[in-house]
Amino acid sequence: MIVVxxxxxxxxxxxxxxxxxxxxxxxxxxxxxxxxxxxxxxxxNKKQSYLDAMEAAGFKNLTVDELIAMKIQGVTPEYVREIHELGFEPTPDELVGMRVQGITSEYVREMRAFDSHLNIDELIGMKVQGVTPEYIREFHDLGLQPSADDLIALKVQGVTPGYVKEMRATGLKPNTDELIGMKVQGITPEYVKSIEAAGFRDLDCDELIGAKVQGITPEFIEKARKHGFQNLTLDKLMALKHANIL
Structure with a gap:
């Protein structure tokens, strides 16, 4: 027995x-x-505040509203430095606009390869309308050199490189302004061909735009001829249409 x-x-x-x-x-x-x-x-304590970082990036005396807007939209000191390195000196509002539209330093470099004088407003406008480097390159390949404002207008009006080729196939040689004007007025290759078939050949872009604006159609031309009008010119047809004679 064990005793503990x-x-x-x-x-x-x-x-x-x-x-x-x-x-x-x-x-x-x-x-x-x-x-x-x-x-x-x-x-x-060593961790730099957003305010200190933005001041170090070159922005002094920012207002409360500017700081809040920049922070909310993701404007970082690194983004500011990248834009500065590209030669831009954007305001806080411009930086917010650039960030909201998703403008990156890469996008800026690609766009400036086509036009080194682009400013911030033009870059924002083109990005808003979806103007891409590829879109610009296609117009350049067609021999057109549209400005930033022209590119925005072309994109807004839905002028594509394909539309340019179609209009050129009719024998027309429209410039950028004429392309925009024709697209705005709804001039199609079919319209051009129908006017030519009605006897009005070799009309230039401005004449076609004027005819479309005044509502000159193959049907109207035929109606005028049925009334016995002879030697009808485009100007006379537009005058008849404008005066609401027929």
């Missing part, structure tokens, strides 16, 4: 004392804890 004898009280006390950290060890542990907290605090 109770441990003497003195032995228990020695064991408990051994389990406790010494005063030196406890102090060292607390010191290390304090150092860790101080390091974390120092790192937090």
């Amino acid at each position: 004898r109770p441990e003497p009280a003195a032995a228990k006390e020695r064991t408990a004392q051994a389990a406790k950290p010494s005063g030196t060890a406890a102090a060292k542990t607390q010191t290390n804890k304090n150092k860790d907290q101080q390091t974390a605090s120092d790192d937090l």
Whole structure:
């Protein structure tokens, strides 16, 4: 039979004392804890605020509204520096507009490869309307050199490189303004061919635009001829239409 004898009280006390950290060890542990907290605090203090970062990027004296708008739209100091490196000095509002429209430094470089004098308003306008480097390149391949405003107008009116080719196939040689005017008035290759079939050949772009604006159709031309009018010119037809004679 095994007998378990109770441990003497003195032995228990020695064991408990051994389990406790010494005063030196406890102090060292607390010191290390304090150092860790101080390091974390120092790192937090060293972290640059958005305001400080924007000032370092060149924007001083920003208003509260400007700071909030820029922060909300994701205008970062890095983005500002990228745009500055491209030679632009945008205002806070322009930066917000550029960021909202998704204008990247890469987009700027690609667009300026076609026109090195593009300004921020033109870049924003083209991006809004979906003018891409590919769109510009297709017009250049057709021998056209539209300006930024022309490109925006072409895109807004839905003038495509395909439309240019179709109109050229009729024998016309429209420039950028004429292409925009014809598209606005709904002039199609079919309309050009129908007017030619009615006896009016070799009309230029401006004459075709004028005829379409005045509502000159093959049917109207035929109606005028049935009334016995002879030697009808386009100007006479437009005058008849304008005066509402027929």
